[in-house]
Amino acid sequence: SQTIHQWPATLVQPVGSPLSLECTVEGTSNPNLYWYRQAAGRGLQLLFYSVGIGQISSEVPQNLSASRPQDRQFILSSKKLLLSDSGFYLCAWNVGAVTSEKLFFGSGTQLSVL
Amino acid sequence: RKEVEQDPGPFNVPEGATVAFNCTYSNSASQSFFWYRQDCRKEPKLLMSVYSSGNEDGRFTAQLNRASQYISLLIRDSKLSDSATYLCVVNRNTGFQKLVFGTGTRLLVSP
Numbered sequence: 001s002q003t004i005h006q007w008p009a010t011l012v013q014p015v016g017s018p019l020s021l022e023c024t025v026e027g028t029s030n031p032n033l034y035w036y037r038q039a040a041g042r043g044l045q046l047l048f049y050s051v052g053i054g055q056i057s058s059e060v061p062q063n064l065s066a067s068r069p070q071d072r073q074f075i076l077s078s079k080k081l082l083l084s085d086s087g088f089y090l091c092a093w094n095v096g097a098v099t100s101e102k103l104f105f106g107s108g109t110q111l112s113v114l
Numbered sequence: 115r116k117e118v119e120q121d122p123g124p125f126n127v128p129e130g131a132t133v134a135f136n137c138t139y140s141n142s143a144s145q146s147f148f149w150y151r152q153d154c155r156k157e158p159k160l161l162m163s164v165y166s167s168g169n170e171d172g173r174f175t176a177q178l179n180r181a182s183q184y185i186s187l188l189i190r191d192s193k194l195s196d197s198a199t200y201l202c203v204v205n206r207n208t209g210f211q212k213l214v215f216g217t218g219t220r221l222l223v224s225p
Contacts, residue, residue: 043118043201043215044158059210090157103213105157 002027006091006106013113019064019078021109023091026072031093033074034103035066038088050074086113117141118204118216126222131192135219137185137202147178149187150201152218158201161187192223 006023013019025031035047048058048066056066063082067075074091091106120137127133139147147164162169164176164185175188185202202216 041122041217043116043217046211046213057210088155102160103158105159108155108157110155 002093002104004091004093004104004106006109008109009107010110011112013081013111015083015113016080019076019081019085019111021076021089021091021111023074023076023106024072025093028072028093028095030071031095033068033072034092034094035064035074035076036090036092036105038090038108039086044090048076081113083113086111115140116216117206117214118202120202120216120219122217122219124220124222126224127192128224129192129194131223132188132190133192133221134186134188135200135202135221137187137216137219139183139185139202139204139214141204141206141214142183143208144183144204144206146205146207147176147185148203148205149174149176149185150203150215152199152201154199158215161200189221192221194223194225197221197223 003026032051034049036044037047038044048056050056050068053068053071064078089109089111092103094103118139125133149161150158151161152158162171162176164178166178168177173190177186199218199220201218204214205212
């Protein structure tokens with residue numbers, strides 16, 4: 001069966017520090033991978049998605065970047081965190097077309113930037 | 115106006131009650147619809163898809179009204195374990211963020 005691992009579960013970082021969140025998926029090949037952010041009182045916002053190694057799509061310029069160095073690994077990074085980067089970060093995967101609706105989420109990382 | 119709108123609640127109901135949530139969406143081209151459940155500080159999990167003819171999964175019934183652009187979720191015989199936030203999700207199948215998530219409706223079931 002497929003599983004998704006995301007870590008760490010919680011993170012407290014000072015403003016201006018770097019960030020690296022990692023997500024790995026097991027039990028499937030060539031998944032679509034996603035990074036979402038959930039801020040208080042707001043719906044999940046898609047930050048990045050990837051349909052293959054080295055392929056990253058993003059719409060909104062932001063302080064974050066993503067990379068996919070391996071088929072089942074997705075990394076969210078920042079060189080210098082901002083207060084506004086605080087939130088609940090969720091990695092997710094599915095297979096098939098990106099428009100495929102069923103998403104499977106990791107357990108999330110609660111990031112607090114102080 | 116948000117593309118997907120939900121009453122944030124909380125809905126406080128006793129065990130055994132029937133409760134219904136509504137969700138409205140603004141993009142008439144939206145193609146498919148879902149309810150996800152999210153426990154506090156946990157990841158969302160797919161509860162059920164919503165089909166045009168309405169569909170049922172045990173105590174849960176989902177309805178779609180395309181003309182009025184709303185989706186509903188009915189929970190019968192509420193259990194304590196149903197306490198969670200229910201997210202309405204709409205697939206508009208266009209743009210970068212094809213899946214649009216509502217902010218959720220919080221349900222609290224009490225003994």
